[in-house]
Amino acid sequence: MSLPFVFAWNPTMSTNGDITALARPEIRSLKAYVPAIYKDGLVRLNANEAPWTSGTDDSARGLNRYPPARPSALTAALASHYDVTAEQVFVTRGSSEAIDLLIRCFCRPGLDEIVICPPTFGMYKVYADIQGASVREIPLIERIDGLQLDTQEIIERWTGVSRLVFVTTPNNPTGGAIAIDDIQRLANALTGRGIVVIDAAYIEFATSDELMVLANRPNIVILRTLSKAYGLAGARCGALIAHPDVVSLVARVMPPYSMPTPSMETALAALVEETHKVMPERIARLIEEREQLAAALDQLPCVVRVWPSDANFLLVEFTDPTAAIRMAEDNGFLLRDFSNGIGTENCLRITVGGESDNRELLSALQKLTSSGATP
Ligand SMILES: *Cc1c(COP(=O)(O)O)cnc(C)c1O
Numbered sequence: 001m002s003l004p005f006v007f008a009w010n011p012t013m014s015t016n017g018d019i020t021a022l023a024r025p026e027i028r029s030l031k032a033y034v035p036a037i038y039k040d041g042l043v044r045l046n047a048n049e050a051p052w053t054s055g056t057d058d059s060a061r062g063l064n065r066y067p068p069a070r071p072s073a074l075t076a077a078l079a080s081h082y083d084v085t086a087e088q089v090f091v092t093r094g095s096s097e098a099i100d101l102l103i104r105c106f107c108r109p110g111l112d113e114i115v116i117c118p119p120t121f122g123m124y125k126v127y128a129d130i131q132g133a134s135v136r137e138i139p140l141i142e143r144i145d146g147l148q149l150d151t152q153e154i155i156e157r158w159t160g161v162s163r164l165v166f167v168t169t170p171n172n173p174t175g176g177a178i179a180i181d182d183i184q185r186l187a188n189a190l191t192g193r194g195i196v197v198i199d200a201a202y203i204e205f206a207t208s209d210e211l212m213v214l215a216n217r218p219n220i221v222i223l224r225t226l227s228k229a230y231g232l233a234g235a236r237c238g239a240l241i242a243h244p245d246v247v248s249l250v251a252r253v254m255p256p257y258s259m260p261t262p263s264m265e266t267a268l269a270a271l272v273e274e275t276h277k278v279m280p281e282r283i284a285r286l287i288e289e290r291e292q293l294a295a296a297l298d299q300l301p302c303v304v305r306v307w308p309s310d311a312n313f314l315l316v317e318f319t320d321p322t323a324a325i326r327m328a329e330d331n332g333f334l335l336r337d338f339s340n341g342i343g344t345e346n347c348l349r350i351t352v353g354g355e356s357d358n359r360e361l362l363s364a365l366q367k368l369t370s371s372g373a374t375p
Contacts, residue, residue: 022194023249037069060265061261071264084206094225100127114133118137120342183198196220215241221242
């Protein structure tokens with residue numbers, strides 16, 4: 001009997017403290033590719049690069065050169081920004097790539113599973129499907145503090161093939177934050193048996209962002225991104241923050257030179273003090289705008305309910321979502337349709353835009369009556 005199969009059926013399997021024991025055996029034994037090195041002051045004749053730069057190249061490094069195999073300066077900058085050590089950080093092309101890397105590292109095709117808590121972000125299931133991992137759904141439950149994890153159920157239904165549970169806080173598409181105590185309890189209960197992946201893409205917009213205290217737990221991985229609050233979705237820069245052993249494991253799967261020089265330089269520039277000094281003020285203004293938009297939407301005849309949000313968007317239940325989408329489009333706005341999703345029936349997700357966009361959207365939706373017809 002092969003070792004992987006033993007892992008598959010033994011529900012009491014423990015990792016004896018080494019969380020990477022949960023990873024696919026072929027990844028644990030994988031030898032990473034050895035890339036051409038940089039050495040200060042030496043000309044690189046070791047990587048078959050061109051000796052000239054392209055006429056449109058305005059990068060500092062020169063796009064004729066490969067980027068460093070790993071973006072170590074950016075890693076250090078993100079580590080200091082998130083207040084962890086560089087050994088705890090792995091830079092990814094957006095945090096979506098971190099989701100993919102984790103599933104590829106920990107889930108054996110056809111054997112292992114991830115746990116997700118719908119309604120939630122759709123990419124977890126897509127990456128699991130690509131990897132051939134199964135997806136166990138344990139829906140969020142309604143409590144007085146909003147939609148929350150069903151920790152009890154997740155723990156009870158955790159098996160020897162469960163590997164990762166994805167916790168999105170604030171959650172997408174519903175917008176609410178997940179109680180940190182529950183996340184902590186879940187991680188404790190899964191010690192040695194599973195990893196809690198906290199997808200914190202919108203945490204900058206939340207009332208409480210105390211999440212990073214969890215970064216030192218061996219079975220917690222935190223995903224951060226510059227795509228949302230930092231306004232750099234186009235640069236594709238995310239960070240996987242985890243125990244150094246998990247970081248080294250994930251690093252084996254990522255090809256060298258994967259972070260493009262322009263993205264690296266843009267992200268680094270955004271993390272310098274002068275640039276991110278403006279962030280708290282921008283975020284505060286967006287939150288204010290979100291609250292005003294939520295209150296105004298709540299007054300509209302076509303709106304049934306505005307979900308409480310800790311993010312930069314609002315999930316809104318409409319009497320007639322199709323009519324609302326059409327009205328928005330006729331007035332120049334695209335909204336995201338979640339009306340067919342389980343738990344988000346008749347709901348649309350509205351990103352909080354600029355002030356004038358929000359006003360214009362409101363006055364467009366104002367034209368809809370409660371039956372969805374235009375008066
Ligand atoms: C937007 C988003 C991401 C991040 O995407 P990037 O790849 O970093 O651009 C991750 N998780 C959730 C839940 C998101 O909504």
